Amino acid sequence: MVKRLSDMPEVEAHHLRRIECPTFDDTLALPGKPLSQRRVALISTAGLHRRGDRPFRPGDGSYRVIPAGTPARDLVMSHISVNFDRTGFQQDHNVAFPIDRLRELVEEGVVGSMASMHYSFMGAFPPDAAEPHAQHLAGLLKQDAVDAALLVPV
Amino acid sequence: MREHTEAIRPPRALWVTFELGRPLGIPDDPDFQRRVLRATAELLERTDGPLIADYPEEVAEEADFTGWACPINLTPQATGTLAAEIDRLATWHDQSVARTGRTTVGVSGLDMPAAGALLSAALAGDLPPAQTLKEAVDDLRAYYLEAASAFPDPGTAKKRKAWLWDETVFGKALLDLQPRLAASEHPQHRILGNLTLIPATERYRLAKK
Numbered sequence: 001m002v003k004r005l006s007d008m009p010e011v012e013a014h015h016l017r018r019i020e021c022p023t024f025d026d027t028l029a030l031p032g033k034p035l036s037q038r039r040v041a042l043i044s045t046a047g048l049h050r051r052g053d054r055p056f057r058p059g060d061g062s063y064r065v066i067p068a069g070t071p072a073r074d075l076v077m078s079h080i081s082v083n084f085d086r087t088g089f090q091q092d093h094n095v096a097f098p099i100d101r102l103r104e105l106v107e108e109g110v111v112g113s114m115a116s117m118h119y120s121f122m123g124a125f126p127p128d129a130a131e132p133h134a135q136h137l138a139g140l141l142k143q144d145a146v147d148a149a150l151l152v153p154v
Numbered sequence: 155m156r157e158h159t160e161a162i163r164p165p166r167a168l169w170v171t172f173e174l175g176r177p178l179g180i181p182d183d184p185d186f187q188r189r190v191l192r193a194t195a196e197l198l199e200r201t202d203g204p205l206i207a208d209y210p211e212e213v214a215e216e217a218d219f220t221g222w223a224c225p226i227n228l229t230p231q232a233t234g235t236l237a238a239e240i241d242r243l244a245t246w247h248d249q250s251v252a253r254t255g256r257t258t259v260g261v262s263g264l265d266m267p268a269a270g271a272l273l274s275a276a277l278a279g280d281l282p283p284a285q286t287l288k289e290a291v292d293d294l295r296a297y298y299l300e301a302a303s304a305f306p307d308p309g310t311a312k313k314r315k316a317w318l319w320d321e322t323v324f325g326k327a328l329l330d331l332q333p334r335l336a337a338s339e340h341p342q343h344r345i346l347g348n349l350t351l352i353p354a355t356e357r358y359r360l361a362k363k
Contacts, residue, residue, distance in 0.1 A: 004156045007171075012354035021161045029165040029203025035195055046175075051260040055289055058345055073256035078289065082353045085175030087311035090258050090300050092181035101184065101191045111195055148198050150191075151164075154175045 012083050022127055033112070038148045040106075041115035041141055042066075045123030046089070046096045046154040047079030056080065056122035061129030063137060066118045068099070079122050084154050096154055115146045123153055156206070163204040166197040170209045179213050186211070216310040239323045240270045240294070247297055249304035258296045262289035269294050273327055281334065284342035288350060291328065298324055319356050328352060329359055 005013040047056045049064035055078035072093045088095040105111040159167050172179045178187040251257050269290035272282055302314040319325040335347025
């Protein structure tokens with residue numbers, strides 16, 4: 001879920017153009033189970049976490065855990081950027097972190113099941129800062145029998 | 155960003171044109187959100203990636219309410235101090251929490267008067283660590299915008315954000331603080347002042363000062 005630089009104010013687009021952005025050559029869309037049999041996790045980059053968890057800091061490539069049963073009232077956002085809308089999230093967390101919508105797709109049988117844990121990064125970090133955390137998280141997702149992750153940026 | 159996604163080449167990506175910060179499109183519209191999420195999840199069935207699929211629906215800009223005005227006079231001249239303004243908004247913030255059952259305030263661990271006091275001290279020359287100040291400011295920003303969403307005629311989110319910068323002591327305080335941070339000897343203060351205090355869309359206000 002991504003937008004175009006040409007839609008941005010020039011000062012912001014200029015900043016985003018300079019962000020380190022590697023190209024990966026091994027990103028095949030491999031076949032897997034039907035969606036109705038998949039166990040799905042949400043991975044946000046909105047800098048979300050439970051109130052009381054460590055806020056994100058500049059350059060922070062780590063993630064925070066959001067258990068599936070986390071009440072919406074416990075979710076806060078500590079993304080360092082001020083260049084995206086937060087009023088939507090303030091009004092309805094699902095517009096940035098669609099946990100209730102995913103639960104509904106499971107109830108309807110569209111998606112097989114929901115992971116027990118979901119995750120958020122804070123999407124303003126150099127790729128190297130996140131890599132060890134992402135590698136670790138991939139192992140945890142396997143332990144949770146997750147076979148699909150939906151990355152939801154802001 | 156479309157351009158970054160094209161460079162990274164993820165296996166599957168859904169392209170939406172919604173406002174940044176609202177990847178599912180429309181708050182409090184479960185049907186719309188479900189369609190977006192379903193379109194995203196259904197990409198898992200495709201094996202012709204790396205691919206970017208265009209989502210067909212767009213979101214029209216929120217309807218504007220002409221004549222929108224803040225129901226309580228919060229202009230800087232009227233309220234005087236940041237502390238008084240924060241106090242005056244408390245009842246509106248309570249209304250917002252009562253209506254939605256939640257608040258996104260609470261990153262800093264400070265109550266709002268304490269967050270305001272921290273900002274006032276920074277303006278007086280006593281700069282706290284950048285991270286502490288950033289968390290307090292972000293909590294205050296959420297507090298103001300949540301409070302404004304509970305006004306009798308809250309207008310659009312765009313109007314409420316303009317209100318924060320045009321009409322509040324808090325908005326003026328952030329603009330006043332920016333040059334002090336930008337001139338600090340500490341790199342973290344300079345990052346805050348130059349990048350993560352004032353949104354890019356509002357930085358023209360610094361040039362006017």
